[in-house]
Amino acid sequence: MRLTQSISCLALLGSGLLAAVPAWSAHAYALWGEPKYPADFRHFDYVNPDAPKGGTLRLVSNLRYSTFDKYNPFTLKGSPPAYLADMMFETLLTGSLDETATGYGLLAEDVSVPPDGMSATFRLRAEARFHNGKPVLAKDVKHSFDTLMGKFAQPGYKTIMAEVEGCDVIDQRTVRFRFKKANRELPLTVGAALPVFSADWGVVDGKAKPFDEVVTDTPIGSGPYRIGPVKFGKDITYVRDPAYWGAKLPVRMGMGNFDQISIKIYRDSTARLEALKAGEFDLMRINSAGDWARRLTGKRFDSGELQKGQFANKLPSGFQSYFINSRREKLSDARVREALGLAFDFEWMSRQMFYGAYTRVHGLFGNTACETRGEPSALERELLEPYKDSLPAGTLGPISVPPRTDEGGSLRGNLRRAQKLLEDAGWRVQDGVLRNAKGEPMEIEYLDSSETGIKGVSPWMRNLEKLGIRLKVRIVDYALYQQRLDKYDYDIISLNVPGTNNPGQEYADLFGSAAADQEGASNFVGVKSKAVDAMIQKMVSAKTEEQMLAACHALERIIVQGHYLIPQFYSAKHRMVYDGWRVAFPETMPAYSPGELWAVYVWWARMPPQVTHVNASADKGR
Numbered sequence: 001m002r003l004t005q006s007i008s009c010l011a012l013l014g015s016g017l018l019a020a021v022p023a024w025s026a027h028a029y030a031l032w033g034e035p036k037y038p039a040d041f042r043h044f045d046y047v048n049p050d051a052p053k054g055g056t057l058r059l060v061s062n063l064r065y066s067t068f069d070k071y072n073p074f075t076l077k078g079s080p081p082a083y084l085a086d087m088m089f090e091t092l093l094t095g096s097l098d099e100t101a102t103g104y105g106l107l108a109e110d111v112s113v114p115p116d117g118m119s120a121t122f123r124l125r126a127e128a129r130f131h132n133g134k135p136v137l138a139k140d141v142k143h144s145f146d147t148l149m150g151k152f153a154q155p156g157y158k159t160i161m162a163e164v165e166g167c168d169v170i171d172q173r174t175v176r177f178r179f180k181k182a183n184r185e186l187p188l189t190v191g192a193a194l195p196v197f198s199a200d201w202g203v204v205d206g207k208a209k210p211f212d213e214v215v216t217d218t219p220i221g222s223g224p225y226r227i228g229p230v231k232f233g234k235d236i237t238y239v240r241d242p243a244y245w246g247a248k249l250p251v252r253m254g255m256g257n258f259d260q261i262s263i264k265i266y267r268d269s270t271a272r273l274e275a276l277k278a279g280e281f282d283l284m285r286i287n288s289a290g291d292w293a294r295r296l297t298g299k300r301f302d303s304g305e306l307q308k309g310q311f312a313n314k315l316p317s318g319f320q321s322y323f324i325n326s327r328r329e330k331l332s333d334a335r336v337r338e339a340l341g342l343a344f345d346f347e348w349m350s351r352q353m354f355y356g357a358y359t360r361v362h363g364l365f366g367n368t369a370c371e372t373r374g375e376p377s378a379l380e381r382e383l384l385e386p387y388k389d390s391l392p393a394g395t396l397g398p399i400s401v402p403p404r405t406d407e408g409g410s411l412r413g414n415l416r417r418a419q420k421l422l423e424d425a426g427w428r429v430q431d432g433v434l435r436n437a438k439g440e441p442m443e444i445e446y447l448d449s450s451e452t453g454i455k456g457v458s459p460w461m462r463n464l465e466k467l468g469i470r471l472k473v474r475i476v477d478y479a480l481y482q483q484r485l486d487k488y489d490y491d492i493i494s495l496n497v498p499g500t501n502n503p504g505q506e507y508a509d510l511f512g513s514a515a516a517d518q519e520g521a522s523n524f525v526g527v528k529s530k531a532v533d534a535m536i537q538k539m540v541s542a543k544t545e546e547q548m549l550a551a552c553h554a555l556e557r558i559i560v561q562g563h564y565l566i567p568q569f570y571s572a573k574h575r576m577v578y579d580g581w582r583v584a585f586p587e588t589m590p591a592y593s594p595g596e597l598w599a600v601y602v603w604w605a606r607m608p609p610q611v612t613h614v615n616a617s618a619d620k621g622r
Contacts, residue, residue, distance in 0.1 A: 026111045029093060029120075029187050031101035031502055032545050037250075044096050046590040047254030047602045053240070055605020056260040057583065058282045059083075059596065060272055067233045067265060067478075070215045074153050074195070076486070076520045078215065079478065081236040082263050083600060085195065087225035088131075088238075092122045092141070093191035094251050097590035097598070100501040103192040104251050107136055107222065111191060117182035120190060124173040129245040130198045130222050138175040142167045143199040145177075145190075152212035155521045159509035160189055163540070183541055185504045197221050222246075224256035237262040257604035269452060276306070282579040283599050288452075289357040292575050305581050311574040311598075314591040316499025317359070317366030321565035322446075323493050327516075327526035330442060331491060334392055335425040337563035339418035340444075343463040344566050347405045353455070358569035360402050363556045367572070368501050369545075370552035372399050372560075379550040380557070383538060387531035392561040400560050402567050411463065418467055434468030443470045447490040449481035456494070456568075486520045493524065494568070498594075503552055504540045511559060512536060525564035532558055574598075582606055 028035040043049045061082040073080040073089075093103030093111065105111070108122035128136035145167040148157040163186060165178040177190045198221070202214035209217075218227060224246070228239035238261045246252045264280065266272035273291060276284050277298040286292045292308075300306040322344075324337050331337060346360050365371045375398050376384065384396060394400065405411045419429075427434050427442060434442040444464075446457055454473050461471045471492075476484070484490055497510070508515060513528040515521035535555035542548035559565065574595040578585075585603040 026105075027109075028102055028104045029111050029113070029191060031185060031188055035102045035104070036099045037096065037104065041250050043250055043253035044098065044590075046096075046098055046586055046588060046593075048586050048604070049254040051254050051257045051602070051604040052607050053257055053604075054259050054607055055582070056262060056282075057258040057599065057603065057605070058262050058264070058280065059600075060275070060281050060284050061263050061265045062285055062287070062596070067267075068236070069233060071217065071219055071227070072211075072214050074148060074157070075212050075214070076152070076154055077212070079482075083238070083261070083597075084219070084227075084236075086223075086597060086600065087261070088219050088221040088223040088227070089195040089197060090222045090246075091192050091194055091196060092124075093188070095192055096251075097593045097601075100592060101188065103188050106246065106249070106251055107141075107196055108191065111187060113187050117179070117184065119176055119178050120187035121170065121174065121176040122191065124175070126173065127245050128222060130200075130220050131226055131241065132198065132200060132220050134198065134200070136196065136198075136222055137172055138169040139172075140199050141175045141194075141196050142169050144196045145194060147197075147211050148194070150211060152210060155515070155518055156506070156509050157194075159512070159515060159521070160193060160505045162505055162508065164190060181541065184543065185502070185540055189504065195221075224252070225261065228260060235262065235264050255601050257602070259605075261600060269450075276577060277301075279305075279579070282583050283596065283603075284577050285595050286575045286577060289354040292357065293355045296577060305579060307578055307580040309574075309576050309578060311576065311589045311593075312572060313574060313589065313593060314367070315572075315594070316368045316501060317361055317570040317572070318497050318499035319361050319364050319366070319565060320496035320568045320570055321361060321494070322568065323495055323524040324564055324566065325488060325491055325493075325524065325526055326564060327488060328491055330436075330440075330444070333425045334561075334563050335421040336427070337566075339421040339425075339467065340464070340469075341563060341566040342403050342414040342418035342421075343467060343469075344403075344460050345405050345411050345414075345463060346402065346569065348411070349456075349459055350569075353459075354569070358571055361567035361570055362401060363399070363560050363567070365499065365503065365552055365556055366570070368499060370501075370503060370549060370556070372553040372556040374398055376553070376557065377550060379546070380554045383535065383550060383554045384531070384557070387534065390529065391531055391558060392563075395557050395561045399557055400563075415463065415466055422467065429468040432468055433470075441470065442468065443472065445472045445474050445491045447474050447476065447481065447484060447493050449476060449478045451475055453494060485524070488519075488524070488526065495524065501592075502548075505536070507536050507539065507555065508533070511555075527559070527562065527564055529558065 027039040068079050068081040070078040070080055073085040090107050092106065092108040094106040095103055107124055107128050109125045110123040112121045124136055124138060130136060147153060149161060163180045163183050165180045168176045170176050179186050201220040202209040202217050224241055224244045225238040226241055228237040230236045240256060240259050266275060273295060277300060279300060296308060324331050326332050350356055350358060363372060376396060384391060403414050422434065427436050457473060464471045509522045511523060511527050511532050513533050515523035516526050516528045535551050538551035539548055539555060542551060583603050584606055589598055
């Protein structure tokens with residue numbers, strides 16, 4: 001762990017308590033190595049510091065849910081509007097989009113970590129203000145932490161902050177987080193992952209509501225945008241705060257350029273695409289390979305007004321996968337789960353459905369240094385050996401790779417392997433139906449909230465029929481879908497989990513034993529394993545990058561060999577359509593930019609918008 005400030009010595013205070021005296025010279029905290037940007041940097045390299053302010057960016061919500069019913073993005077129940085948390089709430093530190101694992105001062109101007117690594121102290125900027133005009137104070141940071149650790153907040157916050165002992169107000173603008181144990185990631189976690197909101201949010205007539213009753217109360221954050229015109233449950237517009245306190249900060253220069261950012265909601269994907277062609281949006285991410293290859297046509301494309309852009313990135317691939325609920329008795333055997341994966345023919349789908357646009361997902365940590373290959377290293381074996389009797393078969397051998405139906409493999413061969421695994425697990429075909437020893441048929445329900453999920457699962461369904469397995473598709477509205485996810489009431493679901501270059505405590509929410517029985521957590525596959533818990537703990541407590549990588553590899557081996565996930569696919573490019581007459585952007589997209597948020601953060605409006613035919617492909621406003 002390195003800090004860009006000198007760490008002061010410990011001193012005995014007059015009260016007899018031992019405390020760290022901060023040196024107050026850090027502008028950033030880097031998990032590994034040194035920050036890219038020095039203390040005197042003026043702006044991030046990927047912004048245009050002279051970008052004009054003004055205009056409107058018109059977006060369409062790409063969230064799974066088609067509406068919103070609350071303004072509070074931190075509670076468990078309900079759906080908030082797209083981008084609200086990004087627009088309205090800020091953190092003590094903020095990352096850049098062209099490096100990983102570094103946080104630069106945002107609400108905080110300094111960060112200090114003592115030599116024992118048991119705390120992190122932040123000093124808040126005197127100029128930081130909430131939307132109600134009040135200063136951002138240490139008491140608000142503590143209030144935010146305590147609230148998000150409470151029973152009404154999403155449980156994911158409690159998981160990632162599990163090693164944080166508490167939050168103390170040192171003085172009006174100084175706050176200290178105490179840690180249960182030294183963990184080099186925690187200063188970055190509390191600095192960059194804890195949203196800060198005013199203690200006045202949800203207070204009515206001097207009395208604070210329970211946090212789960214703070215639903216449509218206008219958020220009191222400190223971000224560059226506020227809520228503007230709203231058709232509640234339908235469309236929302238965010239309005240740039242002309243008095244935004246942080247506009248001149250190096251981490252905010254050249255950002256937040258649009259006066260308004262409007263988000264429209266369309267329930268139907270076809271209607272959304274037609275609205276794009278009709279000029280309803282300035283930017284839309286295209287998730288369908290078929291839409292990208294065949295349906296982006298029309299007069300606005302012919303004139304050059306609408307442009308297709310494929311923006312390469314270095315983001316982790318994440319693990320978009322089918323998640324198999326091992327809590328279900330029929331899916332509790334890893335051999336059954338492996339057999340289901342053998343019936344998934346990605347290569348056929350890539351040729352026939354996806355126009356070769358996607359790459360198969362491998363494991364948890366694709367496209368990062370944590371990605372696991374081949375045999376375990378000596379250090380990985382050392383971590384896994386104490387748990388060898390409980391590990392999934394093959395964990396201490398070469399890591400499994402998704403089955404293929406090309407390069408020497410075939411679907412027929414994969415199905416034969418699957419049939420053998422099912423027989424070994426006690427399932428046999430009787431009259432064309434796969435049954436267990438009790439005579440119960442193998443019927444599995446795939447749960448989704450979108451009709452488009454049927455298209456992707458149909459080829460898999462046909463292949464499973466050859467094994468005597470009936471896969472039923474159940475499409476429900478998003479509210480019911482979310483409710484069933486919270487209660488783990490499903491057999492199989494499809495989720496896209498974003499990747500990370502620096503995995504940490506959030507993996508306890510995804511795969512930790514404690515989260516497996518916690519309603520509303522994210523252990524969707526239901527794994528409960530002491531080995532998994534130990535690897536996650538080793539991962540987050542690693543003192544060197546080598547130790548972290550070994551723990552990541554060991555964790556990935558257990559999950560992959562347990563066949564809890566059936567890997568799907570990802571793209572290393574952001575496919576986006578944008579209105580070249582209305583918006584402009586810097587020449588280079590930062591390597592770790594998450595798609596539409598690049599536009600939200602750093603694009604700007606052409607002033608005034610073009611209304612005549614131009615060759616937008618030659619001049620992208622760069």
